[in-house]
Amino acid sequence: MQKSTNKQTTWFWKRVLFTSVPLIVLFAAFAVWAFTQAPRNPIAVLAAAVSAFLFALLGIRFIPQWMAAWSKKPWLPVRVEEGKRSARKQRMHPIVQLLFYLALFRLLLFVLAYAFSLVKQEYTGGLLDSLNIWNQLGTDSQHYLNIAQNGYVNMGDDRLLIVFFPLYPYLVRAVHFIIDNYLVSGLIVSNLCWVFAAYLLYELALLDTDRKGALRALKYLCILPASFLFSAPMSDSLFLLLSVASVYAVRKNNYPVAGIVGFLAAFTRMPGILLFAPACFELVGTIIRERPQQSGDKRWRLRMTDNALSLLFIPAGFLLYLYVNYRVTGNATMFLTYQSEQWHQQLGWFFGTMATVVNNATGSFSDNIQMLWGLWIPNIVYLFAALGIVIVAQNKLRASNVAYFIAYYAVCMGATWLLSSPRYLTAAYPLALALGAITEKKAVDRAATAVCITLFILYLIAYVNQWYVY
16 A cells, blocks of 8 residues: 555656646746747737647646556557457458549549639639649749759759758659659659558558548548648658658557658658657657566567667658758758748747737738738648647547657747748648547537538638748
8 A cells, every 4th residue: 555655656746747847948938938039919929828828738738648658558549449440450441442542532632723723813724734733933842843853052042942851852853754744743752642641641540549530530631721732742741651651660669660761751851850759759668568577588678779779760861961961062050041041940939930920910911811811820720720639639649649749849830930830730640630539429520521621622722822822
């Protein structure tokens, strides 16, 4: 009895410590920001405070998840019946059939975009001519295709393109050897990556939920309002594929593959480094659970050491990108200078980003209707909705997925001049898993589906009409 009481007391104080320290840091950071950098717009400051509160709530609820995941008892998903995790074992959704439907969905998306382009300014071109919809002026698509065609340079305006990571344009260039059109090559790479990423997300969801739950997660990945941007020649679909593949490999205890795929993700986009978080989270949990029985086994210790070393490949992908910077510009961190000087991008606080977006939406930028409804409003909706959705679904998600979302949101939404939060958050795989988890009731699922499809269509129309959708 005394031993049990001591364990409960230790657990209580650990939870207090792990909760209070991050909260103090967050509160101090918000206070410093509020007194030194906050805009004079009370609505913007209030929005920043709400986002900080929601993030703190997510973190507070994560602490017991974290401690349970690193305990000797394995984590079990909520309301998952054994024997229903693998749809392939039930022969209900063979890979070929599912991939076919995913590919068909992307084809229908192209047809839908073409239909909207017919309405726009009485467009009369053919279906193939409308592919330029996906390569609009001012978007990252043009930059990636420029790199694919010309590579990195250290002169003129194109020298600034070093801020875009290399793997995606390199793949587009490789496909271009077969198909003599850079735009088409980019579209092929993006859409193929998305199809396989969506399928792998389905398989990842099956590890923690039943077939219906996995299909719901897959559905929401398809109909999230900004998910059509996965079809554009940008790196998001490749990043999603590599992210989900790396995490799936970790869940299958294949850490060497997870490390290599994570390396490629970090060579595709900077947030690829954050895959180190869920991978380490799972590895530490495995070691804690298996150590009492396996600590004397040299082969087990060697395997755990190999797994840990394999994960070092993930940040190595970013180091390779730094080397590319050095070879092109002579400065390994030149991309940071260009991001700051040309794109006004620096690492800041996510609540500061929220304040900036809301301030622009309620200030002088609000006079531009296309910018208001194409840029600021979607950013605000995504910034709030993503936090809310994950908070509601938190107890139904694996702790490592929550850890990844927390890290991803804090880092990626902390850009000081963020214009693409819908696109970036859609590429965060836990968001689709969370939506699949909280829509078990048919009424909730129908309502969420209707909302997502409506916003999807409206956002696509804004994109086709060249509003400020990035």
